[in-house]
Amino acid sequence: MRSLYLLLSLVVVAVSPSTVPTSYxxxxxxxxxPPTLDIIGKIKKIGALFExxxxxxxxxxxxxxxxxxxxxxxGDIRDFLSxxxxxxxxVYIEDVQALLDxxxxxxxxxxxxxxxxxxxxFDYSVYHTVDEIYEWIDMVDSEYPFATKRQxxxxxxxxxxxxxxxxxxxxxxxxxxxxxxxxxxxxxxSTASLLFIFKEMLQNPTYSxxxxxxxxxxxxxxxxxxxxxxxxxxxLWRKTVSTGASSLCRGVDGNRNWDSHWSEDxxxxxxxxxxxxxxxxxxxxxxxxxxxLILSFGFGNISAYVTTHSYTQLILYPYGWxxxxxxxxxxxxxxxxxxxxxxxxxxxxxxxxxxxxxGIYVTSGATDDWTYDEAGVKMSYTFELRxxxxxxxxxxxxxxxxxxxxxxxxxxxxxxxxxxDFNP
Ligand code: 0X9
Ligand code: ZN
Numbered sequence: 001m002r003s004l005y006l007l008l009s010l011v012v013v014a015v016s017p018s019t020v021p022t023s024y025x026x027x028x029x030x031x032x033x034p035p036t037l038d039i040i041g042k043i044k045k046i047g048a049l050f051e052x053x054x055x056x057x058x059x060x061x062x063x064x065x066x067x068x069x070x071x072x073x074x075g076d077i078r079d080f081l082s083x084x085x086x087x088x089x090x091v092y093i094e095d096v097q098a099l100l101d102x103x104x105x106x107x108x109x110x111x112x113x114x115x116x117x118x119x120x121x122f123d124y125s126v127y128h129t130v131d132e133i134y135e136w137i138d139m140v141d142s143e144y145p146f147a148t149k150r151q152x153x154x155x156x157x158x159x160x161x162x163x164x165x166x167x168x169x170x171x172x173x174x175x176x177x178x179x180x181x182x183x184x185x186x187x188x189x190s191t192a193s194l195l196f197i198f199k200e201m202l203q204n205p206t207y208s209x210x211x212x213x214x215x216x217x218x219x220x221x222x223x224x225x226x227x228x229x230x231x232x233x234x235x236l237w238r239k240t241v242s243t244g245a246s247s248l249c250r251g252v253d254g255n256r257n258w259d260s261h262w263s264e265d266x267x268x269x270x271x272x273x274x275x276x277x278x279x280x281x282x283x284x285x286x287x288x289x290x291x292x293l294i295l296s297f298g299f300g301n302i303s304a305y306v307t308t309h310s311y312t313q314l315i316l317y318p319y320g321w322x323x324x325x326x327x328x329x330x331x332x333x334x335x336x337x338x339x340x341x342x343x344x345x346x347x348x349x350x351x352x353x354x355x356x357x358x359g360i361y362v363t364s365g366a367t368d369d370w371t372y373d374e375a376g377v378k379m380s381y382t383f384e385l386r387x388x389x390x391x392x393x394x395x396x397x398x399x400x401x402x403x404x405x406x407x408x409x410x411x412x413x414x415x416x417x418x419x420x421d422f423n424p
Contacts (some may be wrong), residue, residue, distance in 0.1 A: 022234035024100055026071025029055060029093035029392065032086065033064045040065075042084045050077055053236070053274050055392050056312060059361035066092060066389055068236070092389060100235055103394045119143050120203065124196040124404070126397050127188050130159070130228045133220055136195060137162050144202060146211075153289025156242045157225040161289055164198070166216040175303035175422040177415060178294065178377070180219040183254040183286070183307065183367065184238050185226030186393045189385050189403055190308035194220060196404035197411065210412065213419045214303075222286050223254055236393065238274055240284045252278035255309075256365040257287045260373055261321035264364035277365050291370070300376035303418035306411065307367040307382050311392055312360075313351040314384040315339055315410070318372040320356035321364040328378050329355065335379065335417050339410035346406040349386065356382060379418060383407065 034040045043058045043065055050073050055066040069077055081089060093099060107127045119139050141149040146168045153161045181190035198218055201210045221227055225241045239251030249272035256267035259281035267277035282288040317332040336353030343351050352359060356368065372380040386395055386403045
């Protein structure tokens with residue numbers, strides 16, 4: 001009886017949304033830079049065994065792997081590493097909870113100051129809650145006649161999902177550029193930097209050509225339920241919050257759930273995994289509704305798609321599911337390099353570019369492979385924004401604007417390419 005009660009309470013804990021902030025007391029982030037394929041294999045084994053949250057998955061020789069080590073697993077992981085002969089690892093983030101506390105106090109204080117409510121006075125140097133971002137969407141919609149908010153669905157928990165359309169009148173057709181953020185809800189910089197970027201496009205005369213020459217569609221928050229969870233429960237939540245009927249753990253990795261080589265390599269069939277691909281392709285309303293919205297433009301009618309993540313400063317393009325290259329590899333590579341150069345010229349930050357499976361690791365069911373193959377978007381990119389791991393997902397708010405400035409320079413290059421390439 002006692003064990004049945006224990007089991008039931010475990011199930012309740014595992015599937016119910018957090019009501020108190022998740023504690024990371026004693027947790028650390030460790031980094032291993034694997035020198036051999038054998039060590040990469042061993043790291044993967046440790047990951048599966050300890051159900052690790054990889055902040056950066058094992059990929060290639062010499063590429064750092066970051067993972068969260070909860071206090072209660074630290075001893076066992078250390079023993080396992082030493083048994084496997086892995087001694088060369090370092091504690092990369094010493095105290096995750098202290099970093100979380102710093103991060104929290106930094107974003108809570110200045111937010112109280114932003115009292116005025118319009119696009120100009122909105123505070124772009126801090127992170128914003130779900131409701132504040134909804135409010136920003138409304139402000140853009142009401143202040144700019146060529147900006148329209150459109151609802152394209154509801155989330156698992158019933159929140160409205162919006163895309164902002166920026167379509168200045170013009171006698172000639174213009175290329176369409178689609179930008180999204182926050183499919184992984186802990187990657188706050190993705191939305192924060194894009195709010196700043198779209199404000200610049202709207203208000204800074206230097207960037208007015210961005211919306212004169214292209215029509216833009218912007219989804220500021222894909223995984224809205226998860227984002228709310230990161231503000232009110234677990235700051236490091238990554239997945240959706242859906243609950244599978246037979247599952248002990250909630251959530252699906254949105255970037256493994258797209259109907260493109262779904263459930264192949266680089267995605268997990270295990271519901272408790274951080275990279276769980278879900279029960280069926282596009283099982284998540286967040287993915288399904290966005291896919292329907294993209295398809296409503298018609299195959300091949302979107303010129304560029306940028307899905308925004310963090311971290312590690314990468315510009316990735318298809319394919320992720322295989323190391324096979326696309327027929328557009330050369331142009332994706334050249335434009336990736338030019339974006340990287342433009343980004344570096346702003347604040348000296350270096351972004352690596354390349355096909356996703358080689359540039360990072362094999363992943364199936366990701367957004368960019370789907371937009372490329374299924375929606376016919378030739379210029380499909382995944383941006384991984386700052387940093388290189390010092391703060392990881394807990395990037396301090398004072399980096400939002402600099403990160404936005406460099407990302408904007410990258411998007412300007414992409415816009416120039418699609419305008420030149422446009423052939424309606
Ligand atoms: O694993 C992911 O989904 C992405 N990294 S993250 O740290 N933001 O979670 C990388 C995806 C790479 N694959 C493709 N772009 N296809
Ligand atoms: Zn991500």
